[in-house]
Amino acid sequence: MKRNLLMILGIYLGLLGVCYLGMHEISPRHTVFLLVDAILFMSTLHYMDDKRQFIKGMALGMGLLCSIFIIRFLTPVEMKAWEVYTFLSFSFALCNILLILTAVIPHIYLKRAFVLLGGAIVLLVVIICWGYYFSEHAWLNVEAVMAALQTNSAEAFSYVHDRTGFMALVLIFFLAATLFLLVKIMCKVSVRKLSATGYVVLLVLFALSGVLLVRTSDNFVLSIYEETKDYQREYDEYARQREERQHNLAQNVTIDSQGQDGVFVLVIGESENRDHMSAYGYNLETTPWLDKMASDPNMILFQNAYSCHVQTVPVITYAMTEKNQYNTVDLEKAVSLIEVAKAAGYETVWLSNQVRYGSWGTPISVIADAADKQIWINSHQGNTLDTDYYDEELVNKLDEIKPGKKMLIVLHLMGSHISYQDRYPASFEKFMTDGNTGEYDNSVLYNDFVMSKLLDKVASWQNFKGLVYFSDHSEAIDSGKSHNPATFSLDMTNIPLYMYFAPTWQQDNAQRFSNLRQAKDYYFTNDLIFDTMLGIMGISSSQLTDSANDLSADGYNHDLARFKTLYGKKSIQDVVKK
Ligand SMILES: [Zn+2]
Numbered sequence: 001m002k003r004n005l006l007m008i009l010g011i012y013l014g015l016l017g018v019c020y021l022g023m024h025e026i027s028p029r030h031t032v033f034l035l036v037d038a039i040l041f042m043s044t045l046h047y048m049d050d051k052r053q054f055i056k057g058m059a060l061g062m063g064l065l066c067s068i069f070i071i072r073f074l075t076p077v078e079m080k081a082w083e084v085y086t087f088l089s090f091s092f093a094l095c096n097i098l099l100i101l102t103a104v105i106p107h108i109y110l111k112r113a114f115v116l117l118g119g120a121i122v123l124l125v126v127i128i129c130w131g132y133y134f135s136e137h138a139w140l141n142v143e144a145v146m147a148a149l150q151t152n153s154a155e156a157f158s159y160v161h162d163r164t165g166f167m168a169l170v171l172i173f174f175l176a177a178t179l180f181l182l183v184k185i186m187c188k189v190s191v192r193k194l195s196a197t198g199y200v201v202l203l204v205l206f207a208l209s210g211v212l213l214v215r216t217s218d219n220f221v222l223s224i225y226e227e228t229k230d231y232q233r234e235y236d237e238y239a240r241q242r243e244e245r246q247h248n249l250a251q252n253v254t255i256d257s258q259g260q261d262g263v264f265v266l267v268i269g270e271s272e273n274r275d276h277m278s279a280y281g282y283n284l285e286t287t288p289w290l291d292k293m294a295s296d297p298n299m300i301l302f303q304n305a306y307s308c309h310v311q312t313v314p315v316i317t318y319a320m321t322e323k324n325q326y327n328t329v330d331l332e333k334a335v336s337l338i339e340v341a342k343a344a345g346y347e348t349v350w351l352s353n354q355v356r357y358g359s360w361g362t363p364i365s366v367i368a369d370a371a372d373k374q375i376w377i378n379s380h381q382g383n384t385l386d387t388d389y390y391d392e393e394l395v396n397k398l399d400e401i402k403p404g405k406k407m408l409i410v411l412h413l414m415g416s417h418i419s420y421q422d423r424y425p426a427s428f429e430k431f432m433t434d435g436n437t438g439e440y441d442n443s444v445l446y447n448d449f450v451m452s453k454l455l456d457k458v459a460s461w462q463n464f465k466g467l468v469y470f471s472d473h474s475e476a477i478d479s480g481k482s483h484n485p486a487t488f489s490l491d492m493t494n495i496p497l498y499m500y501f502a503p504t505w506q507q508d509n510a511q512r513f514s515n516l517r518q519a520k521d522y523y524f525t526n527d528l529i530f531d532t533m534l535g536i537m538g539i540s541s542s543q544l545t546d547s548a549n550d551l552s553a554d555g556y557n558h559d560l561a562r563f564k565t566l567y568g569k570k571s572i573q574d575v576v577k578k
Contacts, residue, residue, distance in 0.1 A: 004042055004046070007038075007042055008035075008038045008039055008042050011038035011041060012031075012034055012035050015034045015037065015038070015088070016031060016034055019084050019085065022069075023081045025080070026081055027082035029082075030081070030086060033085045033212070033215075034085055034089065037088070037089050037092045040092070040093075040208060040209055041096070043201075043205055044202075044205050047103075047191055047192055047205075048191060049103075049189075049190045049191060049192045050189070050190070053185065053189050054099060054189050056185050057099050057102075057182075058099060060182060060185055060186075061091070061095035061099075062092065062095055064122060065094070065126065066088065067126060067130070068125075068126060068129050068221060069087070071129055071130065071133045071139060072139060072220070074133070075133070075138055075139040075486075079220070083219065083220050086218070086219045087216070087219040087220060089216045090213060090217065090219045093210070093212040093213035096209040097206065097209045097210065097213065098186075099186065099189055100202065100205065101114065101206075102114060102115055102118075102187070102189050104191055104202070108187065112183055115182055115183050115186045116179065116182075119179050119182040119183065120179065123175055123179065123182075127175060130171070131168075136484055138487045139486060140224055141224065141485060142228050142231060144485075145225075146228060146231050146232070234331055235363055237331075238317075238332045238363045238366060239366045241332045241333065245333065246339060246370075248333075249339055249343050252543075253343075253541055253543050253544060254542075254543065255340070255343060255539060255540070255541045256541055257538055257539060258344045258345055259345070259346065259406070259538045260465065260509075260537060260538040261405055261463065262405075262407075262463045262465035263404065263407045263409065264346075264408050264409070264536065264537050265410075265464075265466070265467040266337075266408070266410045266467075266468050266529070267454065267468065267469040268316065268472055269413050269415045269416075269469060269470060269471035269472065269496070270312070270354070270415030270416060270471065271416040271418070271472070271473065271474065272415055272416050272447060272496055273440075273444075273471075273474040273475045273477055273491060273494055273495075274305075274496040275474075275478075275491060275494055276441055277290065277444060278290075279291050279293075279294050284431060284433075284441055286431070286444040286448065287444065287445070288445075289449065289451065290451070293452075296500075298500050298502070298506070299500050300498060300499050300517055300520055301496075301497075302498060302499075302519070302521075302522075302524060303521050304521055304524060305470065305496070305524045305525070306493040306495060306524070306526070306563065306565055306572055307471070307473040307474060307493045307495050307526050308525045308526055308527035308564070308566075308567065309485070309565065309567055310473045310474075310484065310485055310488065310492040310493060310566065311473065312354075312364075312472050313364060314567060315472045315473050315527075316363075317363045317364070318526075318527035318567075319472070319530065320336050320337050320338070320367050320410075320530065321530060322334040322336075322340075322530055324527035325525065325564045325568045326527075326564075327546070336367045337533055338350070338370045338371050338408070339370050340534065340541075344539045346407055346408045347372050347373075347404040347406065348407070348408050348410075349371055349372065349373045349401055349407065349410065350375070350410050351374075351375045351398070351401075351409065351411045351412070352368065352374075352376050352377070353378050353389065353394055353413055353414040354412050354413075355378050355387075356376045364412075368412075371410070375397050375400065377393050377394065390424060390425055390450075391414055391423070391446070391447070391450045392450050392453060394413065394450075394454070395453045398454075398458065403462070403463060403464070408537070413447070415443070415471065416443040416475060420436060420440045420442070421442075423443040423446060424443050424446035425446070430442060431445070436480065451469060454467075459502065464502050465501065466501040466502060467499065468498075468499045468536065469496070469497070469498050470495060470526050470529060471497075472495075473495065474491060474493055474494045475492070476491045479491070488566060490576065497526070499536075501513060509552075512535065512552040512553075515551075515554060516551065516552050519552075519556060519558065522551065523560050524551055524558075524563075528550070530549075531545050531546060531550040531551075532549070532550050534550070535550035535551070535552040535553050536552050560572065560576070
């Protein structure tokens with residue numbers, strides 16, 4: 001008994017010591033978890049037939065789960081001592097539960113099947129964390145999980161394959177070898193010959209491990225899952241509240257000005273980095289059309305636009321709705337540009353070359369669904385990365401739309417979405433810079449061509465008023481980091497923004513046009529597209545719009561200090577200065 005107590009004390013102090021060496025701090029309150037680990041371990045061990053096998057099984061399970069700590073130390077995500085204790089104890093509780101169950105299963109085949117299942121679940125968690133680290137050199141985060149959920153399986157597979165390559169094979173081999181080892185070692189774990197009381201005590205130990213598991217479930221690995229559920233809930237809520245938003249818009253919101261007649265066009269680009277556009281000073285001629293257009297008196301090229309996030313869904317959710325980083329509106333209550341335009345009497349059209357994901361997933365399809373007319377030219381819904389057409393087909397599709405008296409057309413391009421070489425026809429293979437960069441630049445060149453065709457077409461319509469183009473986010477093409485919040489850098493948010501106005505609009509809106517010209521160098525984040533588009537269209541409602549967020553308004557607030565990205569987590573000022 002005395003010896004056991006000493007062992008418990010030894011394990012407790014040992015764990016505490018190791019954690020202190022790693023963390024250089026102690027969280028006194030949470031050390032209780034470590035003490036419980038030590039007590040449960042020694043007590044469970046007491047009931048095992050071959051103690052060495054139990055220790056081996058525990059060591060293997062803990063080794064696997066605790067390898068996740070290495071990722072946390074390799075990535076610059078701050079961690080506290082209590083987080084270490086919590087996850088350590090969670091891992092222990094999980095292993096202890098699995099081992100007790102394995103030990104009491106009498107039949108060897110049942111034992112094997114159980115270990116295989118339990119081991120696979122533990123391994124899956126470990127593999128996901130390590131796999132993401134190998135692919136992105138970052139700690140797994142909610143945004144990555146959400147992006148994976150919103151991505152179809154073909155794209156996810158192709159992405160993993162592109163990013164991990166050989167490492168994927170190593171991981172699969174490791175997975176198989178570890179499972180084999182787990183089965184081999186854990187199946188040897190069995191309980192001693194026990195009396196009825198012995199079984200009751202073991203049951204109590206099992207239950208206590210369960211309590212420990214629940215108490216430590218608020219740890220840094222499981223929290224990713226919990227936060228993802230919250231995110232998803234918010235998106236689902238957005239879809240669910242559609243009718244309520246429309247009802248609210250009709251009943252409670254006063255639209256002071258119903259907007260101007262004419263056709264307004266909003267083009268959402270994809271992954272376009274302005275630093276790779278010659279119109280913004282890139283050394284290769286990737287945007288010959290825009291280079292010329294920059295000096296056209298009807299065109300305004302904005303120099304300091306940034307994206308409000310670095311991934312498509314979060315950006316468009318804010319850009320196309322009343323919600324932005326600077327207000328406190330709940331996303332699910334935030335009316336969309338389409339909904340407001342309709343309420344103001346506009347005919348609305350949504351024209352997209354993006355894959356139309358399952359409507360459960362993203363608010364983009366919910367926003368688009370409100371449009372009077374929708375054209376999705378990408379028929380490969382949900383199954384593949386392919387598109388049927390290059391973006392130019394969207395321009396052809398405009399022929400199916402009869403320009404109305406009062407109309408808003410939104411076009412969603414495939415732009416420079418990964419894989420870049422699939423975004424342009426062979427005739428645009430102009431830049432041969434090694435690897436990705438050449439392909440990316442070709443996609444920018446093709447985008448320039450598409451935009452020239454698009455503007456030519458809409459500007460020829462008699463009642464065309466204006467076109468606004470912005471990219472959802474940028475792409476960290478030079479560092480090869482794509483667009484990932486976990487490895488955030490400023491070049492993921494450097495987006496192009498330009499606007500073209502018909503002379504008729506300029507005459508009717510002389511002050512706004514002059515404001516916009518003056519705002520050429522102002523800072524802007526694309527979650528303010530909602531307010532800015534409403535301003536340009538002449539729709540106003542004191543309940544929905546704020547002139548401080550409308551780039552075309554007299555009162556636009558262009559103070560650099562206020563601008564944020566990553567949903568308010570990063571200050572633009574801080575990253576610009578670096
Ligand atoms: Zn995107």
